Every structure is written in C-alpha cells, then in structure tokens.
Amino acid sequence: MHADVRRSAIFCSFLVLAQAFYIPGFSIKSYRDGETIPLFVNKVYSDNTELQYAYSELPFVCTPSGRTHSGSSLISGTSLSLNLGEVLRGDRIMVSDYELVMGNDEEARYLCSHQVDRKGLKRAKEIIRDGYVAEWIVDNLPGATSFVTTDKSRKYYAAGFKIGEEYYSSGSTEPQYFINNHVTLVIRYHQAPGKDGQQGKKVIVGFEVFPKSIEAGNRNEDGLPVDIHNVEYGMELHISPNTTDAEGEYADPSSVSETDDLDDGATLTIPYTYSVYFREEEKLEWQNRWDMYFVAQDESSKIHWLAIINSLVILGLLTAVVAVIVARTIRGDIKGYKDGGVEEGKAKVKRVRGTRSPRKSAEKGGLLDHLGDADADADISSDEESLEDITGWKLVHGDVFRPPPYGGLLAPLVGSGMQLVFMAAGLLTLSCFGVLNPSFRGGYISVGMGLFVVAGLFSGYFSSRVYKTFGGQLWQKNVLVTGTLIPGLLFATVFILNLFVWAQASSTAIPFGTLVGLIALWLLIQLPLVYIGGWYGFIVVGAWDHPIKTNVIPRQIPLQSWYTKSVQTILIAGFIPFAVIFIELMFVFKSLWQDKSGYYYVFGFLAVVSVILIITVIEVTIVATYVQLCSENYHWWWQSFLVGGSSSIWIFGYLLWYYFTKLHITGFVSSLLFFCYGFLACGVYGLLTSTIGFLSAYAFVRRIYGAIKAD
Incomplete structure (x- = not known):
C-alpha cells in the first residue's frame, strides 16, 4: 500500500x-x-x-x-x-x-x-x-x-x-x-x-x-x-x-x-x-x-486525473500479481528444484541406506530379506515422487532457449520496434518540456521523422543482436530486411493512399518532390545508419549468452488448456493495457477527428499514462510468459512479442466503435483514409509495445533460468 x-x-x-x-516559440516578434x-x-x-x-x-x-x-x-x-x-x-x-x-x-x-x-x-x-x-x-x-x-x-x-x-x-x-x-x-x-x-x-x-x-x-x-x-x-x-432549351425556346x-x-x-x-x-x-x-x-x-482535467487513477489501480493489482509470482512461486520453485537435486536436466537419485540389489536379495531368499527389499522399494518410490514434484517451467529448461521459427523475421521486427521506442520517447520528452508545441507548426512530424531516421542505429543494433542470438549468420541480409521491411510497408501504404488523395486535388496529398525527399531520407540516411548499428551489434558486441544449453531433441509439448492457447492469451492479455489507456485515448481521438481545430496539449498527463502503460505491458507479458512456461510450452518467443502488442487489437476495435458512433465522416476516400491510417497507427503502436513485451519477457526468462544455473 x-x-x-x-x-x-x-x-x-x-x-x-x-x-x-x-x-511557446523561439523568438518574439514585436510591432510598432x-x-x-x-x-x-x-x-x-x-x-x-x-x-x-x-x-x-x-x-x-x-x-x-x-x-x-x-x-x-x-x-x-x-x-x-x-x-x-x-x-x-x-x-x-x-x-x-x-x-x-x-x-x-x-x-x-x-x-x-x-x-x-x-x-x-x-x-x-x-x-x-x-x-x-x-x-x-x-x-x-x-x-x-x-x-x-x-x-x-x-x-x-x-x-x-x-x-x-x-x-x-x-x-x-x-x-x-x-x-x-x-x-x-x-x-x-x-x-x-x-x-x-x-x-x-x-x-x-x-x-x-x-x-x-x-x-x-x-x-x-x-x-x-x-x-x-x-x-x-x-x-x-x-x-x-x-x-431556354438547346433550341433557344423558353x-x-x-x-x-x-x-x-x-x-x-x-x-x-x-x-x-x-x-x-x-x-x-x-x-x-x-x-x-x-x-x-x-x-x-x-x-476536462478532472477526467484526466480519473484516467491516471484508473491506470494506477490496474497497475497496482497487476504489480501485486507479479510480486507474488516472483517473490513466492518462482523462488519456491527454484528452491525445490535445487533441493530435488536436478541440475541441467539430470536427476541425482539419492542412495538409500539398507538398499540391496535384487540379485543379492533373491540369493538369500529370507523373509527378512524380502522385507528389506520392500523397505528399499518404498525409499526409492519416495525419492521418485520427490522428483515428480518438479514440473512446469522447470521441465522445459532444456528447450526454453531453442531458436523460434521465422527468427529471421522476428529479429527485424524487434529492431524496428526499438526504432519506434526511441522516436516516441524523444517526442514525448520534448513535448513535456515544451520544445515541441503548437507554435512550432509541423514540429511534431518533422522532429518525429528526424528521430526515426537517427534511430536507425538502434534498429540495426538490436536486430543484429537478436538475429545472432537466434543463430543467424547472414547479418548483412538481416540489416537489409530491417532497414526496408517496416519503412517500406509504411511508404508503400502511404503512396497508394496518396493516389486517392491526388485524385481529389486535396492539399493532404503529398507532393511528388516530398515523396522523393522521403525516399532519399530512407535509403541514403536511415539505411546506412541501420547498417552501422547492425555491424556493431553483430560483429563487435555479438549475441546474448544463455545460462542453459539447449537439448538436441525438442521436448514434446502436452495438450494446452483453453486459456493458454495463442488467440485466447493474446486477447485476454491485451485488454489490460487497453484498460489503462482507453480514457486518455478518448481525448486523443477527439483531438484528431472530432475537434481538428483544437490542439491536444496535455502531454503531462499523456506522459504519466504512457509510463504506466509501459510498466503494464511489461508485467502482463511476464505473467503470460510464466503461465505459458508452466504449461510446459517453450514456444514463448513469438507469443511474448504478440502479447506485448495485443492491446493494439482492442484499440483498433475502439477506433471502429468511435467511427460509427461519434464521427460523421462521409465519402469513400475519407473513410478509406480514416481506416487505413487508423490501422497503420495501431500497427505502429503494436510494434512498439510488442518489442517492449518481447525484451522484458526475454530478460525475465534469462533471469529465472539463470537462477537455476547459479546453484
């Protein structure tokens, strides 16, 4: 408390x-x-x-x-x-x-x-x-x-x-x-x-x-x-x-x-x-x-405070759950694991006093000997039962660090997610301190683009390290995928939508010269920065070390409960971060679509809610990963990534509800722009939170299995 x-x-x-x-500005203009x-x-x-x-x-x-x-x-x-x-x-x-x-x-x-x-x-x-x-x-x-x-x-x-x-x-x-x-x-x-x-x-x-x-x-x-x-x-x-008609008649x-x-x-x-x-x-x-x-x-500041209180309550409950898991359950599991004598997947069977081999017992053939054998069997049975108590996440220690399928795709996604994390953190920080404000017209987009391009260093670094951790060798190919996959998809989508806007002769259409400039920023500045960061992460720093070696033969995964299956887990886990931010989302949506003539400028509230959101995403992903490992399912890599960004599904659903109940947007092109750009925004948010969830789950898994190793 x-x-x-x-x-x-x-x-x-x-x-x-x-x-x-x-x-509010960089210079004061005075007039006489x-x-x-x-x-x-x-x-x-x-x-x-x-x-x-x-x-x-x-x-x-x-x-x-x-x-x-x-x-x-x-x-x-x-x-x-x-x-x-x-x-x-x-x-x-x-x-x-x-x-x-x-x-x-x-x-x-x-x-x-x-x-x-x-x-x-x-x-x-x-x-x-x-x-x-x-x-x-x-x-x-x-x-x-x-x-x-x-x-x-x-x-x-x-x-x-x-x-x-x-x-x-x-x-x-x-x-x-x-x-x-x-x-x-x-x-x-x-x-x-x-x-x-x-x-x-x-x-x-x-x-x-x-x-x-x-x-x-x-x-x-x-x-x-x-x-x-x-x-x-x-x-x-x-x-x-x-x-008058065509013939000049009235x-x-x-x-x-x-x-x-x-x-x-x-x-x-x-x-x-x-x-x-x-x-x-x-x-x-x-x-x-x-x-x-x-x-x-x-x-509306009272409603903003309500949003923060709502977020803190949810975070407090979730933190209590994580504390119980880490402080009691996991520590108890690790202690029992060590006491059970299991180390690196090998059972150390204790020698029981008074135990004799079956051959010697049969040679003597006496009643006392048979009783002694019975006692010995009882001791062995007792020891085996103590070993059988070691279940759940401890049994998959030999497979938990097995490289995931499609790791060559996961690594670039994580790298691009870190690029977005850097950009979002920079924008939020500059906004909170007033450097970015409505008087700096176009500043949010301009500075955001600059931060995104510079963050190519972080993108290449994290992507290469994750890629090498998965056992990848073609790091230059990974760098190319990292630098072109997400930016390429974004650019292609914007370009196609731009064709519809061009047809309407709208000023929202991006001029051709600006498109060429964006391509130059992407290919001539961002991509080389991704290459430099990728070289440093793969060649100089290298992969992350794992505390436990991976078994040669993968363990068979038992039948999973309904709530541990991928779709159910993603939907359930994603609702909690959404509940943290949905009140503040109401103001963001209103500023963007209902009140375009206004300005969203309560970045102090947004910063606090964002911090709570990040902590919530981390804790939700840790809990979901722990539950999955306890079900003896070691395919947690992609699962943690998807769970981290799963709240974007709920946000997009909220966006659909908002469109049909609050907005009055008419016309095919306007509706197309709304849904496509809304989907892109949710996708960018999902990639950002997915990366945070993945890295936090990775740190959690390394920590708990490292504790087993450090007997």
Missing part, C-alpha cells in the same frame, strides 16, 4: 514538472504602431472528412493580386517555404491581400469582387455543406472563433472560422447556402516585454475572426455595404437556372435544375470586404497567448 502511495506521488510530481515547462502585419491564408478542413484543401486554390475566393505589401518584401500570392511536417499535415501557406496595420482600425475595407461560374458555385456549396472551416494565420497564431465556457467564467478559442452556412427555410426541403463574404478581424495585443516595450512596441496575443454573410446589393461606389452592422440579407449562392423554370448546365457561362459576383480592430489585452502575456486554445482541455 505504501509503495502504491509513493508511486502515485512520484507520478504526480512528474506531471507537475512536465506541465511547468512551456516554450503603423507597421504592417502580414496575414497568411492556409487551408480549409472539416470534422466530416479527411480531405483538406488549400484556401487560395478555392474557385470562389479572391485571386491574389501580386502586389507588394507596404513596409515589407512580402508579395501577395507567394507561397511560404514549409518544413516537412507542415507539408505532410496538408499546410499550404500563402501571403494574402489583407492589409493589417498595427493600431489602425478599419471599419470596412474592400478586398475584391470575384466572379464565380456554376462549377465554382457547386464547389462552394459542397465546401459549406461538409462543414469546412478556414485557417488564417497572423504572427503564427491561427485565426480563431471565440467561445465562452459553460459557466461563462472564461473565454476560449477554437481555431478556424466557417466558410458559410447551410440554411433550411420553413416548409422547404432544399437548403439555401450563404457564403461568409465579410470578416471582422480582431487583433489583441499586449505591451512588448523588455526594451521593445519601453519603445512603445507591441506583441500580438490573440487573433479572432468573426465571419458574416452580406448581400451583394445595397453598396456604395467603393463596393462597401451601406450598413455593415444591420444586415437584412446574406450573400446567397444562387444563379437563376437557364430557362422552358419552365420549375423543371430546370441549377446544375443542369454547368458550362452555360452564367456567373455570380461575390464582393469580399473586411474590418480590422485592434484591442489591448492587459492581463494576457505573450508567453501565455496559446492558453486560450487550451482552456477547453483544462476544463
């Missing part, structure tokens, strides 16, 4: 420490009054689909004019250079024509009037119908829609703003679509820290966007609405149907669909305007400006 309390205190201390560090602030347009995305699109490429928005912004070298319509993570997450950032000048309010300003044909109008309706929101960026802050908490005590942000609205009038079955052609931009600022603040400079701490739909009519000669505050009619996306308008002829040349002019207001925030410091995006997550 005291141990559990101490463990809880340590985890809580770690959580506080992890949340105390936050590096009258200085131009660039506004960048990025992409549009929706919770109802996995497809994203570049905002600047939409057919119904203003075309960039190509002019240079005053006071800067930025030219509207030029794309910014992006890091690898930004490209892979679908960002397409471009300089816009919107002009923001620090301290200058603009009640209404004209941007452009854009003509949209029927095809563009149809596309606009699809975007609005699917619930797309736009992401604009000012000073690395995404434009946000502001909300108030349920108790109205705090305001928080949700990144992005709606493109338009779908409206059903009373008694109508056909929806009307209104586009938001006017935006009110509110820039919130604070006095700059240090010398810049003394010089009157300011820093941006908030960027809010309030969209509005305003009709095209009732405007002055500058294209501005006469009354921007009291709007009676919105900008409806509607072009009257062509009421047709009944009620029988003509608006989309019957998309190339009839008809257009709709959409005027775009905007307002700008600067407001000072005295209480919000620059280093805390991202807190507004995390308020919604802070409100």
Whole structure:
C-alpha cells in the first residue's frame, strides 16, 4: 500500500514538472504602431472528412493580386517555404491581400469582387455543406472563433472560422447556402516585454475572426455595404437556372435544375470586404497567448486525473500479481528444484541406506530379506515422487532457449520496434518540456521523422543482436530486411493512399518532390545508419549468452488448456493495457477527428499514462510468459512479442466503435483514409509495445533460468 502511495506521488510530481515547462516559440516578434502585419491564408478542413484543401486554390475566393505589401518584401500570392511536417499535415501557406496595420482600425475595407461560374458555385456549396472551416494565420497564431465556457467564467478559442452556412427555410426541403463574404478581424495585443516595450512596441496575443454573410446589393461606389452592422440579407449562392432549351425556346423554370448546365457561362459576383480592430489585452502575456486554445482541455482535467487513477489501480493489482509470482512461486520453485537435486536436466537419485540389489536379495531368499527389499522399494518410490514434484517451467529448461521459427523475421521486427521506442520517447520528452508545441507548426512530424531516421542505429543494433542470438549468420541480409521491411510497408501504404488523395486535388496529398525527399531520407540516411548499428551489434558486441544449453531433441509439448492457447492469451492479455489507456485515448481521438481545430496539449498527463502503460505491458507479458512456461510450452518467443502488442487489437476495435458512433465522416476516400491510417497507427503502436513485451519477457526468462544455473 505504501509503495502504491509513493508511486502515485512520484507520478504526480512528474506531471507537475512536465506541465511547468512551456516554450511557446523561439523568438518574439514585436510591432510598432503603423507597421504592417502580414496575414497568411492556409487551408480549409472539416470534422466530416479527411480531405483538406488549400484556401487560395478555392474557385470562389479572391485571386491574389501580386502586389507588394507596404513596409515589407512580402508579395501577395507567394507561397511560404514549409518544413516537412507542415507539408505532410496538408499546410499550404500563402501571403494574402489583407492589409493589417498595427493600431489602425478599419471599419470596412474592400478586398475584391470575384466572379464565380456554376462549377465554382457547386464547389462552394459542397465546401459549406461538409462543414469546412478556414485557417488564417497572423504572427503564427491561427485565426480563431471565440467561445465562452459553460459557466461563462472564461473565454476560449477554437481555431478556424466557417466558410458559410447551410440554411433550411420553413416548409422547404432544399437548403439555401450563404457564403461568409465579410470578416471582422480582431487583433489583441499586449505591451512588448523588455526594451521593445519601453519603445512603445507591441506583441500580438490573440487573433479572432468573426465571419458574416452580406448581400451583394445595397453598396456604395467603393463596393462597401451601406450598413455593415444591420444586415437584412446574406450573400446567397444562387444563379437563376437557364430557362431556354438547346433550341433557344423558353422552358419552365420549375423543371430546370441549377446544375443542369454547368458550362452555360452564367456567373455570380461575390464582393469580399473586411474590418480590422485592434484591442489591448492587459492581463494576457505573450508567453501565455496559446492558453486560450487550451482552456477547453483544462476544463476536462478532472477526467484526466480519473484516467491516471484508473491506470494506477490496474497497475497496482497487476504489480501485486507479479510480486507474488516472483517473490513466492518462482523462488519456491527454484528452491525445490535445487533441493530435488536436478541440475541441467539430470536427476541425482539419492542412495538409500539398507538398499540391496535384487540379485543379492533373491540369493538369500529370507523373509527378512524380502522385507528389506520392500523397505528399499518404498525409499526409492519416495525419492521418485520427490522428483515428480518438479514440473512446469522447470521441465522445459532444456528447450526454453531453442531458436523460434521465422527468427529471421522476428529479429527485424524487434529492431524496428526499438526504432519506434526511441522516436516516441524523444517526442514525448520534448513535448513535456515544451520544445515541441503548437507554435512550432509541423514540429511534431518533422522532429518525429528526424528521430526515426537517427534511430536507425538502434534498429540495426538490436536486430543484429537478436538475429545472432537466434543463430543467424547472414547479418548483412538481416540489416537489409530491417532497414526496408517496416519503412517500406509504411511508404508503400502511404503512396497508394496518396493516389486517392491526388485524385481529389486535396492539399493532404503529398507532393511528388516530398515523396522523393522521403525516399532519399530512407535509403541514403536511415539505411546506412541501420547498417552501422547492425555491424556493431553483430560483429563487435555479438549475441546474448544463455545460462542453459539447449537439448538436441525438442521436448514434446502436452495438450494446452483453453486459456493458454495463442488467440485466447493474446486477447485476454491485451485488454489490460487497453484498460489503462482507453480514457486518455478518448481525448486523443477527439483531438484528431472530432475537434481538428483544437490542439491536444496535455502531454503531462499523456506522459504519466504512457509510463504506466509501459510498466503494464511489461508485467502482463511476464505473467503470460510464466503461465505459458508452466504449461510446459517453450514456444514463448513469438507469443511474448504478440502479447506485448495485443492491446493494439482492442484499440483498433475502439477506433471502429468511435467511427460509427461519434464521427460523421462521409465519402469513400475519407473513410478509406480514416481506416487505413487508423490501422497503420495501431500497427505502429503494436510494434512498439510488442518489442517492449518481447525484451522484458526475454530478460525475465534469462533471469529465472539463470537462477537455476547459479546453484
């Protein structure tokens, strides 16, 4: 009990420490009054689909004019250079024509009037119908829609703003679509820290966007609405149907669909305007400006604590089971094994006093002699019974280190798993200390890719050592399989899925140049690192030593109980780690699919749950391996690997349940992307935990059989 309390205190201390560090950016940009602030347009995305699109490429928005912004070298319509993570997450950032000048309010300003044909109008309706929101960026802050908490005590942000609205009038079955052609931009600022603040400079701490739909009519000669505050009619996306048929004769308008002829040349002019207001925030410091995006997550901190308590309870029960097995059962088995006189598979039969050979007994033939023989037989029988008590895991000591079938596949999988362990540990550590955060756009993917490539050293090292332990000799072939198997499968899957996304003209599609760069990273950097690590692990370090020699003839495995069979064991064992993390998974899923405009940033909680998960996987695998060995089944290599990653099966099942009950994803391509990428994520997680389970089971088996050897 005291141990559990101490463990809880340590985890809580770690959580506080992890949340105390936050590096919101690497440099502070301050502005003086009258200085131009660039506004960048990025992409549009929706919770109802996995497809994203570049905002600047939409057919119904203003075309960039190509002019240079005053006071800067930025030219509207030029794309910014992006890091690898930004490209892979679908960002397409471009300089816009919107002009923001620090301290200058603009009640209404004209941007452009854009003509949209029927095809563009149809596309606009699809975007609005699917619930797309736009992401604009000012000073690395995404434009946000502001909300108030349920108790109205705090305001928080949700990144992005709606493109338009779908409206059903009373008694109508056909929806009307209104586009938001006017935006009110509110820039919130604070006095700059240090010398810049003394010089009157300011820093941006908030960027809010309030969209509005305003009709095209009732405007002055500058294209501005006469009354921007009291709007009676919105900008409806509607072009009257062509009421003439192919022969030029009049047709009944009620029988003509608006989309019957998309190339009839008809257009709709959409005027775009905007307002700008600067407001000072005295209480919000620059280093805390991202807190507004995390308020919604802070409100759920009680549930996060519940997840940790749930995980600790499960871990405490499992730890007690492991302690009983190690401290009592195994130690007792080892003591009985040594007392029974069994060493290295040979029974030492004790010499019994008063025992005579059958021949001498028969020669004497007396009654006393027969009684003496009976006593001797009783002694021998007693000794044999003591030897028969040595059962279970002790009987398979001569086969427990026998190389598994398909060891040439298991070794590369373990190596790739260690590569993922290094990458995940690095990402989680950097996130907890604030180095990786939402202000570092694309940082998680970019740094993750870098860590994965560098971890090729660990991949080759562990793969080669395991391979040599299995008795393999062709280490260069093993290195090649290790460096290409898992990365090759991932790349091939992503490439095939990318073909579907390319066909949709989505910004989620990975550009061809980026694909070539990924191949170069893989084959020119990662693969040589795997080779170096493999050479060092196979040639320099070598195989792990086993405490007991393997028998020449394998032992026959008895009939197994239902719960020790592979499928049952994997499913039962996998449920325990899943129970540890399923509450935190709810927040991860919500951040990824239900609330894409938000950011998951409670990495302190995630780190604690991850540590508990790793310990749970280790203990579950040890218990499952011990039960298997007690059943005299020495095929534990693959079993421990599969048991370690078995919780991924439950996670994928949870993902299916989440899709059908919580999400509203529509379309074949979006569903395909969801299931395929979800399956890949579960596979990567399963490979990571499988490796942890395998290595922990290996250490456990070496330890208990080494204790027998060390008489």
